[in-house]
Amino acid sequence: MKNYQGKTAVITGAGSGFGLEVARLAALRGMNLVLCDVQSDALEKAAAEFDGHPVMARRVDVAKAAEMEALAAAVQQRFGAPHFVFNNAGVAAGGLVWENTAADWDWVLGVNLMGVVHGVRLFTPMMLAAATADPAYEGHIINTASMAGLLNAPNMGIYNVSKHAVVALSETLFQDLSLVTEQIRCSVLCPFFVPTGIAQSHRNRPAEAASSKPTQAQLISQAMSDKAVSSGKLSAADVAAMVFAAADAEQFYVFSHPKSLAGVQTRMEDVMLLRNPTDPFKDKPELGAKLRAALKGV
Numbered sequence: 013m014k015n016y017q018g019k020t021a022v023i024t025g026a027g028s029g030f031g032l033e034v035a036r037l038a039a040l041r042g043m044n045l046v047l048c049d050v051q052s053d054a055l056e057k058a059a060a061e062f063d064g065h066p067v068m069a070r071r072v073d074v075a076k077a078a079e080m081e082a083l084a085a086a087v088q089q090r091f092g093a094p095h096f097v098f099n100n101a102g103v104a105a106g107g108l109v110w111e112n113t114a115a116d117w118d119w120v121l122g123v124n125l126m127g128v129v130h131g132v133r134l135f136t137p138m139m140l141a142a143a144t145a146d147p148a149y150e151g152h153i154i155n156t157a158s159m160a161g162l163l164n165a166p167n168m169g170i171y172n173v174s175k176h177a178v179v180a181l182s183e184t185l186f187q188d189l190s191l192v193t194e195q196i197r198c199s200v201l202c203p204f205f206v207p208t209g210i211a212q213s214h215r216n217r218p219a220e221a222a223s224s225k226p227t228q229a230q231l232i233s234q235a236m237s238d239k240a241v242s243s244g245k246l247s248a249a250d251v252a253a254m255v256f257a258a259a260d261a262e263q264f265y266v267f268s269h270p271k272s273l274a275g276v277q278t279r280m281e282d283v284m285l286l287r288n289p290t291d292p293f294k295d296k297p298e299l300g301a302k303l304r305a306a307l308k309g310v
């Protein structure tokens with residue numbers, strides 16, 4: 013995508029982290045902003061930053077089909093088809109994969125997977141119609157997955173499953189778009205640990221999906237993700253810059269930490285060589301031993 017000035021960006025999870033930083037860069041590029049988040053106070057604060065700028069701020073739970081449909085209709089009415097769609101809202105949860113409740117699965121897959129599904133199924137047809145009507149139209153869709161969409165670290169299976177599904181959806185979207193248009197491209201963002209609000213995702217867990225008392229493994233998962241996320245060296249602003257660089261260059265895969273791809277290579281070799289999944293702690297055996305000791309008897 014080459015021209016952003018006066019074009020429209022739809023950003024989910026815009027109240028914090030990557031969403032907010034992408035909104036800031038979209039504003040600098042002169043775009044109309046559609047900011048969505050389920051957390052009203054964060055959304056209002058974000059929207060206030062762009063006072064005087066064309067902004068539509070809307071409280072939307074991306075997991076809810078009807079709320080996303082109403083959003084798409086409102087965007088169509090105010091700005092017409094969007095040009096840049098960042099399906100980014102997400103939440104994290106962990107624990108041993110058999111411990112997650114049905115409510116946990118509904119919440120995590122609802123936000124991380126169905127939120128992206130709704131963004132794709134609602135905005136892509138609007139963008140395709142705009143592309144047909146105007147040969148100069150160009151659009152870009154970016155879905156936020158994670159390195160957890162390409163790896164399967166233990167004790168966070170529910171998140172891994174949701175993010176693998178986003179990678180699958182995005183790779184298929186890339187192929188499907190290339191069957192029908194050259195005017196709309198897509199990317200998948202796969203960050204590694206970056207300091208944002210993601211480790212405090214439970215702040216937005218809806219009452220109807222209330223969690224049960226955390227298990228020992230879930231407490232450990234929370235402590236490990238608190239530490240990993242807070243000690244990340246890149247900032248959310250750095251990642252937002254990568255998102256726009258990818259849209260500029262029509263680059264599909266966006267990796268914040270390319271070194272972590274070594275783990276993906278190992279996983280692919282496991283598959284190709286029919287080898288059992290490699291111990292994720294092979295380079296840090298003391299960490300694996302500590303985790304096993306903590307989980308003994310669980």
Ligand SMILES: NC(=O)c1ccc[n+]([C@@H]2O[C@H](COP(=O)([O-])OP(=O)(O)OC[C@H]3O[C@@H](n4cnc5c(N)ncnc54)[C@H](O)[C@@H]3O)[C@@H](O)[C@H]2O)c1
Pocket residue numbers: 024025026027028029030031048049050051054072073074075100101102103104123156157158159202203204205206207208209210211213216241248
């Ligand atoms: N920060 C990391 O280390 C990291 C790594 C890999 C992937 N990710 C992914 O990046 C994306 C953005 O997360 P972040 O790191 O900026 O965290 P964040 O918590 O700072 O931002 C996520 C935003 O999504 C919003 N949100 C949560 N549930 C929602 C819902 N149901 N509907 C609408 N909005 C909702 C939150 O209110 C929040 O503003 C997520 O998909 C996350 O899984 C983050």
